[in-house]
Amino acid sequence: MTAVSPLLPSQFWSLSIGVYLFLGGLAGGAYVTGAVADFLSVRDPSRREGYLATARWGTVLGVVALAIGGPILLFHLGEPLHVIMFWLFTNFDSWMTIGIWVIVLFMVLSILQALWLGFGADRGFSIPGDVLSPVTGLIDTVADTTRPSEGVRRGLNAFGALVGVLLIVYTALLLSASSEVVPMWDATWLPPLFLASGLSMGIAAAVGATTLTRGVNDTGVTMFSIADDVIIVAEMVVIYMLLATLVNGGPTAVETQRYLLTEGNVIFWGGVVAAGLLLPLAISGGLLALEWRYDLHENPRLERLATAGYATKFGFVIFGGLMLRLTIIYAALNVPLFGV
Amino acid sequence: MSDKSNYDDIEDRAEERLSHVEFDTELGKQMARDARRVSNDELSRAAFEEKYVDDVRQEFGVDLRSDSQADAEATPGVPPTESKASRRDMLKATGALATGAVAAGAGSSVAGEFVSGSTGGTAAAQEGGDVQMGMVIDTTTCIECLRCVQGCKEENNTPEGHFWQDVFRFQREDKEYDAAPNTLEGSDPLQRPCMHCDDAPCIEVCPNNSRFKTENGRVLCDYDTCLGCAYCEVACPYHVNSFVHEGPPDYLANPEENEDYEPILDDVTAEFEDQKRDEEGRWVAGTPPDGSCSKCTFCAHRELDDEQDGSTTACEDVCPVDAIQFGDLHDPESAPRQYLRETVGELDDAEAGPKQYIEEYPDETFTLREDASDPNIIYVGDDLSDVEVTAVPGPTTKDDRGLEEKDRTLH
Secondary structure, eight states, X not given: OOEEOOOOGGGTSOHHXXXXXHHHHHHHHHHHHHHHHHHHHHHOGGGHHHHHHHHHHHHHHHHHHHHHHHHHHHHHSSSGGGGGOGGGOOOTTSHHHHHHHHHHHHHHHHHHHHHHHHSTTSOSSOOOOSSSHHXXXXXXXXXXXXXXXXXXXXXXXXXXXXXXXXXXXXXXXXXXXXXXXXXXXXXXXXXXXXXXXXXXXXXXXXXXXXXXXXXXXXSSHHHHHHHHHHHHHHHHHXXXXXXXXXXXXXXXXXXXXXXXXXXXXXXXXXXIIIIIIIHHHHHHHHHHHHHHHSOGGGOHHHHHHHHHXXXXXXXXXXXXXXXXXXXXXXXXXXXXXXXX | OOHHHHHHHHHHHHHHHSTTOSSOHHHHHXXXXXXXXXXXXXXXXXXXXHHHHHHHHHHHSOOTTSOOGGGSSOOTTSOOSTTSOHHHHXXXXXXXXXXXXXXXXXXXXXXXXXXXXXXXXXXXXXXXXXXXEEEEEETTTOOOOOHHHHHHHHHHTOOTTOOSSEEEEEEETTSOOOSOTTSSTTOEEEEEOOOOOTTOHHHHHOTTSOXXXXXXXXXXXXXXXXXXXXXXXXXXXXXXXXXXXXXXXXXXXXXXXXXXXXXSSSSHHHHTSSOEEOTTOOEEESSOOTTSEEOOOSSHHHHHOTTSOTTSOHHHHHXXXXXXXXXXXXXXXXXXHHHHHHHTOOOSSTTSXXXXXXXXXXXXXXXXXXXXXXXXEEEESOOOTTSOEEEOOOSOOTTTTTOOOOOOOBO
16 A cells, blocks of 8 residues: 555654553543442442452542643643643533543542542541641541531542543543544544453552552452453453454555554554453463462462462553553554545 | 626725725725626726726836736746736736735725635625635646745745645556656646645644634634644644644745755745734734644735735745635635636536535546545545555655655655
């Protein structure tokens, strides 16, 4: 194929945007995971503390991921100071506009949930130390003063989870709005792909933090990991559908698919498929077999092994999520101005 | 329609808008009326020139019979410009005069509107608020001289590596070429300015409304608010947007110190180094600032400048073969519409819009990427959307003109 196409999408949006999309997906997924854990803490009191830990990690990781991703996005801009004119962001035909306001809402909801779950009467974070006590004392006071009833808080958390889902999906729609120019950013399959990947990464991040801090016994880690496995399988199906769509598309779509599977094979086959999908499934399978055969409560050594195994699995899931977004950016080709 | 009613709008508009100007308003009104008579084939160009050449020279210091400054110097290998479409040249000249007269008294935006009407055809068409500036570009007459590329670069003083107007040279896979690919016979051209789309993707994705469509259909960027997020670059099917990393190249600022560079415009560049703001104060033309995303404006600065002719663009002015026709596509009397009639043919429905040409004359006209947008550039020539092409140097390269070659990716 020869055609005239002045620039590739990755010459406009490159590493910083890929990392931002990754952090956005991770933030939304972590919050959703935390919100689910928050509800499970009521339904299963025996694992209450473990679930609440995951709930707190979800809110914290949501805030932290966007606190990192926001500046990355900001400094990608040519004129970052123009963001100060926030009142101009009213073009709701643009997914960037929608995303900006979703991020603002998401940050508010995440911070509120982190405040209520981690400070004040619950003291979930249990931040120690006399040095910080004047500050944490103040935050505790704010938390207790503003804390609504549990029903209202959980209602807000459910709403926050919806916003989290929207945050994940927006990172795909931001790209797929240009699917007529960049076939890789397919409007049908990119949103479910990013949604699956975002939820998977969110579970990996929030539950992974719980795994590292509280281990795997009575924390719901195994259950979340199984849910993650199901999502990973769904993600594999969506990736297959995306590839099938590309190979049946126009010349640029076909060229994209070819590029992905040839020149881009290391990042795609290695980073996304092997490290991000197959390896986590394999580790998860091994750990499930271990848990099925042995009672980890009775064997601290095996429990440590399982903890390390789940942490490793979750680490690969997060790495794969990053590779997926970089692949989506770097393997993208423009439909040429003319020619085929 | 009576003769009187044909010209009532000119009288009314002139009374309103020429009341404060220092020039001879009666002359302006009379010229506008006669310009429309020429447009309606009621008066010959020669008679028009004969009637006004002395008055115009005396009043405005302009020779009605002379061509634009851009055509002053012949370029090797480029045909002389005397063969330009006669009626249109006359209308351009009239538009230029009207610009000065009207703008002096009534403000730049009014000037632009009036001038668009004078060039684009009837003033009534402008008043209808249904103006869509656009171009008809003839790929069959283009001689690949790249004067449009250079003229645009000089006039708009565009940043390093930016070419708001570009000319792609290529060979089609479905065509045999007997000549070398560095000759006119051995290559085909495609001129590519911004398409100023009806449903511009760049406007749709721009988060803070920095991209917008003007009343006369230009798609412009407000550099005061542009974020430089590059979303417009990603979304544009025509790849016309460019992120500004640095200012204009040295050869534009100091052409005398760059022996390889020979300007084709005399004194225009200096005029457009400043910011050009529209009537709402938006910085929409002139050299774009670092960090913004810029593109072709259809020379919007001309509309905003009291001294300039807003009815033309730099690329149109410098084209030696009239391959670029700029005007209101909605006005049947505009230059591009006239060009389509004269070179392609009449539409079955004379009231139909210009894009009907694509339907009725699919072998003679085409647009690009109409699947992704609704462009306002109509090409005359063989559609090349579905053929394989290979980029070739053509008879003139940017290096030949002293312009840096932009790194272009082929895939």
